[in-house]
Amino acid sequence: MASLPNGGPEFRVAVVGSGPAGFYTAGPLLSDAARSISVDVFDRLPTPWGLVRSGVAPDHPKLKMVSAVFEKTASRPGFRFFGNVRVGSDVTRADLLRHYHAVVYATGAENDRKLGIPGEHLPGSHSALQFVGWYNGHPDFSEERFDLSCERAVVVGNGNVALDLARMLSLSREDLACTDVADHALERLAESAVRETIVVGRRGPAQASFTSPELNEFALLESIRVEVHEPSVLEFAPDPASSGSEELRRLELLRQFAGAGGVRAAGDCRTVQFRFLSSPVAIRGEDKVEEIVLERNELYLDDSATFRARPTGELVTVPTGLVLRAVGYGGTELTGVPFDASKGVIAQRQGRVVSPSGSPSAGEYCVGWIKRGPTGVIGTNKRDALETVTALLADLDAGVGNVPVEPCPDAILELLIARGVQVVDQECWQRIDSHERARGDAASRPRVKAGRWDELLSLAGRPGGGPPR
Numbered sequence: 001m002a003s004l005p006n007g008g009p010e011f012r013v014a015v016v017g018s019g020p021a022g023f024y025t026a027g028p029l030l031s032d033a034a035r036s037i038s039v040d041v042f043d044r045l046p047t048p049w050g051l052v053r054s055g056v057a058p059d060h061p062k063l064k065m066v067s068a069v070f071e072k073t074a075s076r077p078g079f080r081f082f083g084n085v086r087v088g089s090d091v092t093r094a095d096l097l098r099h100y101h102a103v104v105y106a107t108g109a110e111n112d113r114k115l116g117i118p119g120e121h122l123p124g125s126h127s128a129l130q131f132v133g134w135y136n137g138h139p140d141f142s143e144e145r146f147d148l149s150c151e152r153a154v155v156v157g158n159g160n161v162a163l164d165l166a167r168m169l170s171l172s173r174e175d176l177a178c179t180d181v182a183d184h185a186l187e188r189l190a191e192s193a194v195r196e197t198i199v200v201g202r203r204g205p206a207q208a209s210f211t212s213p214e215l216n217e218f219a220l221l222e223s224i225r226v227e228v229h230e231p232s233v234l235e236f237a238p239d240p241a242s243s244g245s246e247e248l249r250r251l252e253l254l255r256q257f258a259g260a261g262g263v264r265a266a267g268d269c270r271t272v273q274f275r276f277l278s279s280p281v282a283i284r285g286e287d288k289v290e291e292i293v294l295e296r297n298e299l300y301l302d303d304s305a306t307f308r309a310r311p312t313g314e315l316v317t318v319p320t321g322l323v324l325r326a327v328g329y330g331g332t333e334l335t336g337v338p339f340d341a342s343k344g345v346i347a348q349r350q351g352r353v354v355s356p357s358g359s360p361s362a363g364e365y366c367v368g369w370i371k372r373g374p375t376g377v378i379g380t381n382k383r384d385a386l387e388t389v390t391a392l393l394a395d396l397d398a399g400v401g402n403v404p405v406e407p408c409p410d411a412i413l414e415l416l417i418a419r420g421v422q423v424v425d426q427e428c429w430q431r432i433d434s435h436e437r438a439r440g441d442a443a444s445r446p447r448v449k450a451g452r453w454d455e456l457l458s459l460a461g462r463p464g465g466g467p468p469r
């Protein structure tokens with residue numbers, strides 16, 4: 001562990017979660033010139049970087065380059081990584097408040113939203129969380145099985161995650177082979193029988209959440225043909241309440257796809273079809289998914305001048321063996337931390353955790369998706385973290401933070417060792433990282449990921465330290 005030049009730090013901060021929000025919080029705290037602050041970053045996984053490692057699609061390597069910034073932060077004096085530590089069981093909220101002046105929750109959104117329709121739990125119906133985790137080598141999902149023997153898959157949702165899923169189901173072996181996609185997924189996706197992926201949106205194309213740069217990627221991929229079901233939907237105008245330019249760009253791209261007869265028709269292309277104004281109402285099958293029932297919607301303007309969908313009663317049945325829902329995520333409640341269950345976020349003001357009565361909880365903060373909900377790109381977390389860090393520093397200066405009864409930096413490690421927790425520290429993680437990169441070099445890929453708990457912990461030098469408790 002790196003140590004501070006003048007002995008112990010003045011303030012000790014625990015950050016729970018090592019994704020972008022966690023690292024964008026640790027960075028400014030460690031580089032703060034006015035105070036001496038150490039930061040311990042906890043993660044239940046033996047690997048850091050959160051969604052940068054296990055959420056960003058493998059064919060988006062540029063987005064993953066931000067990990068270099070996180071590694072720079074991790075090399076600063078005062079930083080420690082506590083991987084393979086589950087906050088809530090290995091160490092509790094109360095434990096953290098006994099050891100740190102401040103605790104920042106950066107736990108993201110680990111739950112997927114459900115559709116709440118019959119048949120949703122049939123084999124062959126999965127959440128984006130499972131599929132993304134599987135192809136990205138997240139150890140919780142390495143044993144998942146997806147039936148890729150069907151010819152048609154259906155992705156429900158119109159956000160950027162839905163586009164990631166549709167692309168990953170359609171990329172060729174050549175497209176995938178140069179990425180860090182998990183080895184177990186590479187073969188299955190390359191050999192998949194899926195020839196058509198239907199992306200279902202409940203509202204119109206102008207109301208979709210996916211963004212035009214991500215949509216435009218389909219035009220650049222030779223292995224994918226894009227269609228728009230019933231192109232007349234492209235005549236709908238954007239919401240009067242919206243600025244319009246991004247919506248118009250999206251519509252223009254979709255018109256190009258539709259007008260070009262699917263852009264390209266020849267060869268062994270896989271097809272992505274956008275189907276708007278449709279809501280799934282049932283998933284059916286004997287003992288696995290065999291079809292999905294979609295209901296046609298119409299749009300109406302609500303009081304805030306936003307187009308909403310309402311059902312028309314017109315049903316259509318689409319045969320499929322695989323349904324993936326990408327309808328958003330939600331956060332998980334941490335025992336004792338005030339939680340707004342309706343939004344799936346921690347109750348907070350400017351990053352300060354607040355009780356139901358609205359009063360701040362001394363020394364507790366939050367950042368990222370668990371603070372603002374599952375929206376925004378990786379960079380959004382930088383601005384968001386700055387707000388939380390500003391509040392935290394102001395509280396330290398005002399002396400209204402938490403007063404730890406165990407401020408010695410070694411005490412938390414001793415506690416975890418006494419509880420039998422096999423902590424994966426920064427050095428352990430670097431062993432995993434070097435191994436993956438070396439295997440990647442040999443295969444002309446960015447890295448070849450270790451994707452199972454036992455493999456990761458053994459590479460870290462912590463065999464027998466998992467699986468998760």
Ligand code: NAP
Nearest residue numbers: 157158159160161162202203209326327328374375376377
């Ligand atoms: P999202 O952008 O919030 O999209 C969720 C989609 O699900 C919306 O189209 C929503 O439709 C739909 N939906 C919600 N409930 C539904 C239901 N019951 N039935 C049918 N559709 C339903 O969420 P996301 O795609 O999970 O993405 C999360 C965040 O990560 C976003 O900010 C996204 O931009 C970001 N992200 C970025 C990238 C990238 O930069 N390349 C990649 C992936 C994710 P309505 O609009 O009608 O509610």
